[in-house]
Amino acid sequence: xxxxxxxxxxxxxxxxxxxxxxxxxxxxxxxxxxxxxxxxxxxxxxxxxxxxxxxxxxxxxxxxxxxxxxxxxxxxxxxxxxxxxxxxxxxxxxxxxxxxxxxxxxxxxxxxxxxxxxxxxxxxxxxxxxxxxxxxxxxxxxxxxxxxxxxxxxxxxxxxxxxxxxxxxxxxxxxxxx
Amino acid sequence: xxxxxxxxxxxxxxxxxxxxxxxxxxxxxxxxxxxxxxxxxxxxxxxxxxxxxxxxxxxxxxxxxxxxxxxxxxxxxxxxxxxxxxxxxxxxxxxxxxxxxxxxxxxxxxxxxxxxxxxxxxxxxxxxxxxxxxxxxxxxxxxxxxxxxxxxxxxxxxxxxxxxxxxxxxxxxxxxxxxxxxxxxxxxxxxxxxxxxxxxxxxxxxxxxxxxxxxxxxxxxxxxxxxxxxxxxxxxxxxxxxxxxxxxxxxx
Numbered sequence: 404x405x406x407x408x409x410x411x412x413x414x415x416x417x418x419x420x421x422x423x424x425x426x427x428x429x430x431x432x433x434x435x436x437x438x439x440x441x442x443x444x445x446x447x448x449x450x451x452x453x454x455x456x457x458x459x460x461x462x463x464x465x466x467x468x469x470x471x472x473x474x475x476x477x478x479x480x481x482x483x484x485x486x487x488x489x490x491x492x493x494x495x496x497x498x499x500x501x502x503x504x505x506x507x508x509x510x511x512x513x514x515x516x517x518x519x520x521x522x523x524x525x526x527x528x529x530x531x532x533x534x535x536x537x538x539x540x541x542x543x544x545x546x547x548x549x550x551x552x553x554x555x556x557x558x559x560x561x562x563x564x565x566x567x568x569x570x571x572x573x574x575x576x577x578x579x580x581x
Numbered sequence: 582x583x584x585x586x587x588x589x590x591x592x593x594x595x596x597x598x599x600x601x602x603x604x605x606x607x608x609x610x611x612x613x614x615x616x617x618x619x620x621x622x623x624x625x626x627x628x629x630x631x632x633x634x635x636x637x638x639x640x641x642x643x644x645x646x647x648x649x650x651x652x653x654x655x656x657x658x659x660x661x662x663x664x665x666x667x668x669x670x671x672x673x674x675x676x677x678x679x680x681x682x683x684x685x686x687x688x689x690x691x692x693x694x695x696x697x698x699x700x701x702x703x704x705x706x707x708x709x710x711x712x713x714x715x716x717x718x719x720x721x722x723x724x725x726x727x728x729x730x731x732x733x734x735x736x737x738x739x740x741x742x743x744x745x746x747x748x749x750x751x752x753x754x755x756x757x758x759x760x761x762x763x764x765x766x767x768x769x770x771x772x773x774x775x776x777x778x779x780x781x782x783x784x785x786x787x788x789x790x791x792x793x794x795x796x797x798x799x800x801x802x803x804x805x806x807x808x809x810x811x812x813x814x815x816x817x818x819x820x821x822x823x824x825x826x827x828x829x830x831x832x833x
Contacts, residue, residue: 422598424706424773429603431615432622433707440625444632444686449678452636456658459643459651466645 544579551575593787597780601704601773620700624693628702631689657685661818668822672829679719680825683712684818691772691810695803703813704772706765713765716821724828735831764820771813775806 423429552568552575559566604611606618613619636657639650647655661684665677687703694701702708724732736753738746779802785795 422773423601423603424704424769426603429613429619429621430707432603432613432617432619433702433705434711435615436619436622436625437702437708437711440629441682441686443629445678445682447629447633447637448681448685452632452640452654453658453678453681455640455643456636456654459640459645459647460655460658462643463645 548575548579551579593784595781595784597777597784600700600776600780603705621702621705624690624700624702627693628686628689631693632685635689636685657681664819665822665825668819669826669829673822673825676825680818680821683716683821684814687712687768687817688811688814691814692807694772694776695806695810701772701776704769704776706769709765709769710761711765712768712817713761716764716824717761720821720824720828723825724831727829728831732828732831735827739832760820760824764817768813768817771809775802775809778802779806 552571555571555575556566556568559571602611603613603619603621605613606620606623635650636654639648639654642648642651644651658681661681662674662677665673665680669676690701690703693699694704724735728734736750736757738749738753741749779799782795782798782802786792786799788795
């Protein structure tokens with residue numbers, strides 16, 4: 404082998420014979436280092452790089468699938484929440500209507516009672532007032548009668564007559580009736 | 582030293598092939614043993630570092646939302662994985678690490694070779710022949726292990742008319758054995774030709790009159806070479822997948 408390379412080396416030193424690619428003396432060197440290189444590259448790729456990239460790609464695929472599933476899950480949840488919200492809203496509205504109705508009825512009932520009571524009180528007061536007015540009126544008539552009697556008596560006395568009480572009372576009573 | 586070998590007299594000197602010389606990294610001279618650390622060793626090691634940087638360091642954070650580097654690593658992974666799955670089918674997936682190794686190595690070596698003053702490991706027929714014949718032997722052995730003698734059905738085109746089948750079998754066998762040769766020479770030839778053309782254009786830049794044209798030419802060829810580097814890595818990989826498919830499913 405040494406002689407071979409020596410011969411090749413001499414040829415190269417003297418005059419490179421055309422294409423260096425055909426210089427057989429360098430083939431063993433190239434082949435040796437190429438095989439070393441290929442083995443190293445193969446181990447680097449198959450032991451480190453390719454499994455790692457495959458794991459990255461698989462993980463990404465998994466992440467994407469999970470995210471899509473999670474998104475669909477969340478969407479379903481959102482739809483359920485919306486439905487629940489709508490239902491709660493409808494329930495609340497119905498409840499509000501019911502409470503409003505009940506309250507209205509209760510108020511109406513209270514109001515009716517109060518009105519009735521007030522009516523009764525008003526009626527009582529009115530009756531009382533009427534009675535008072537009648538009393539006052541009666542009192543007034545009496546007073547007018549007395550005043551009229553006194554006045555008639557005084558007038559008759561002034562005119563020089565002397566009127567008895569009986570005739571004056573009869574006259575006043577007759578006048579007042581008329 | 583190599584410069585002296587070419588004619589210096591004309592003033593215009595082209596050394597398009599010097600860039601492909603395998604030289605010891607330390608010590609000088611051309612004495613290359615099998616264990617010598619050469620520029621091949623350096624650029625193969627840089628390819629390993631590039632792959633580690635691209636596929637391992639970028640993914641160290643294992644981010645669910647990838648950054649720029651991790652996106653590139655995932656893109657590479659997805660690209661080759663889908664290629665293996667589409668071409669060879671589900672049962673080819675377990676060979677994905679091997680195919681990924683080939684793809685990443687060729688891609689990184691091709692691109693590293695485009696750095697000015699660098700050495701293109703994939704422009705050497707010794708390197709690509711190892712790759713091509715490695716695929717050839719692996720696929721052939723795999724075909725016989727998986728299918729036994731029925732792997733030979735690959736050469737017997739049962740859909741053709743009976744009289745044509747022996748003729749087709751001969752053609753199929755020839756084309757089968759030419760596969761590793763074309764597989765390896767295609768890659769080395771593309772890389773070598775492109776880099777040599779770059780050097781030739783650069784050589785023309787020595788003449789002031791045509792220097793602008795030559796430099797524009799270098800730029801254009803360089804752009805083309807970037808494309809070729811990626812495409813050749815892709816072509817090598819997809820052909821490997823096709824050969825693997827033939828080994829797993831030899832019947833047409």
